[in-house]
Amino acid sequence: xxxxxxxxxxxxxxxxxxxxxxxxxxxxxxxxxxxxxxxxxxxxxxxxxxxxxxxxxxxxxxxxxxxxxxxxxxxxxxxxxxxxxxxxxxxxxxxxxxxxxxxxxxxxxxxxxxxxxxxxxxxxxxxxxxxxxxxxxxxxxxxxxxxxxxxxxxxxxxxxxxxxxxxxxxxxxxxxxxxxxxxxxxxxxxxxxxxxxxxxxxxxxxxxxxxxxxxxxxxxxxxxxxxxxxxxxxxxxxxxxxxxxxxxxxxxxxxxxxxxxxxxxxxxxxxxxxxxxxxxxxxxxxxxxxxxxxxxxxxxxxxxxxxxxxxxxxxxxxxxxxxxxxxx
Numbered sequence: 327x328x329x330x331x332x333x334x335x336x337x338x339x340x341x342x343x344x345x346x347x348x349x350x351x352x353x354x355x356x357x358x359x360x361x362x363x364x365x366x367x368x369x370x371x372x373x374x375x376x377x378x379x380x381x382x383x384x385x386x387x388x389x390x391x392x393x394x395x396x397x398x399x400x401x402x403x404x405x406x407x408x409x410x411x412x413x414x415x416x417x418x419x420x421x422x423x424x425x426x427x428x429x430x431x432x433x434x435x436x437x438x439x440x441x442x443x444x445x446x447x448x449x450x451x452x453x454x455x456x457x458x459x460x461x462x463x464x465x466x467x468x469x470x471x472x473x474x475x476x477x478x479x480x481x482x483x484x485x486x487x488x489x490x491x492x493x494x495x496x497x498x499x500x501x502x503x504x505x506x507x508x509x510x511x512x513x514x515x516x517x518x519x520x521x522x523x524x525x526x527x528x529x530x531x532x533x534x535x536x537x538x539x540x541x542x543x544x545x546x547x548x549x550x551x552x553x554x555x556x557x558x559x560x561x562x563x564x565x566x567x568x569x570x571x572x573x574x575x576x577x578x579x580x581x582x583x584x585x586x587x588x589x590x591x592x593x594x595x596x597x598x599x600x601x602x603x604x605x606x607x608x609x610x611x612x613x614x615x616x617x618x619x620x621x622x623x624x625x626x627x628x629x630x631x632x633x634x635x636x637x638x639x640x641x642x643x644x645x646x647x648x649x650x651x652x653x654x
Contacts, residue, residue: 331397333432350373354398401443406474407515410514415473433496444499448475459563486561508545519531528589533574533594539571544630551566571605
């Protein structure tokens with residue numbers, strides 16, 4: 327019997343690499359694709375000896391060719407942190423628009439089912455709490471976060487257009503804050519930033535007064551939700567995240583306690599358009615997929631902290647990625 331084949335874009339990134347692992351375990355032939363702007367080959371190097379894994383170093387914003395049949399496509403190529411998409415705004419827009427168009431065209435040509443990775447950022451700075459899939463969002467299209475938020479909103483619109491016009495089998499996952507091993511320490515998001523600062527003996531930086539909230543989902547739970555959504559019969563967006571909400575001030579204090587750090591919390595001005603609240607309503611995921619997160623924050627943070635502690639001093643001190651923006 328022929329093995330099912332799946333293409334995973336953004337394969338060398340945080341979520342993409344965990345998805346590669348999951349589909350290998352499920353017995354798929356996995357084709358990873360990444361242009362390595364924000365991805366890291368270290369995340370997938372353990373897969374290279376395997377006969378059921380192959381890798382294409384390629385930018386999905388350009389034409390995509392994959393020989394042979396494809397059963398599934400998971401489109402996870404995109405910068406996903408403020409530091410990244412503020413440095414490469416045009417590439418962020420291109421991977422969400424041109425990259426999505428190319429992946430959908432490939433799905434149509436291969437008669438493959440495609441799942442695209444959207445984000446809770448489509449809700450912007452929400453006026454509805456918690457956020458349900460029916461909420462249309464409160465997004466500033468010309469603000470600093472607009473390049474990411476609107477790229478993802480366009481991505482969803484393009485995906486639904488291929489579903490309704492071309493009858494492509496599509497799935498859309500709206501991903502809320504996720505954490506776990508293989509996150510980059512210096513990508514600007516709260517969790518790796520806090521842990522990185524604690525490990526380097528620096529004070530923890532909280533933006534604003536720390537009252538803004540986030541809901542953190544451990545990566546294994548997220549991957550399980552994505553896998554179930556891919557294999558479901560539901561084409562509209564589905565929130566996947568952990569509804570256990572916490573303020574960033576309280577979260578920073580949790581990190582200080584976890585790491586045993588004697589540092590303090592320092593406060594800086596809140597960036598423009600930073601969401602004040604973020605919590606998923608996962609009723610739809612529970613009902614349609616029988617899914618809800620299993621790993622609590624204390625357990626997930628311990629695993630993640632142990633991973634970061636295993637990094638070398640050079641990796642701990644690594645600065646945010648530098649991009650040649652003219653290249654893109």
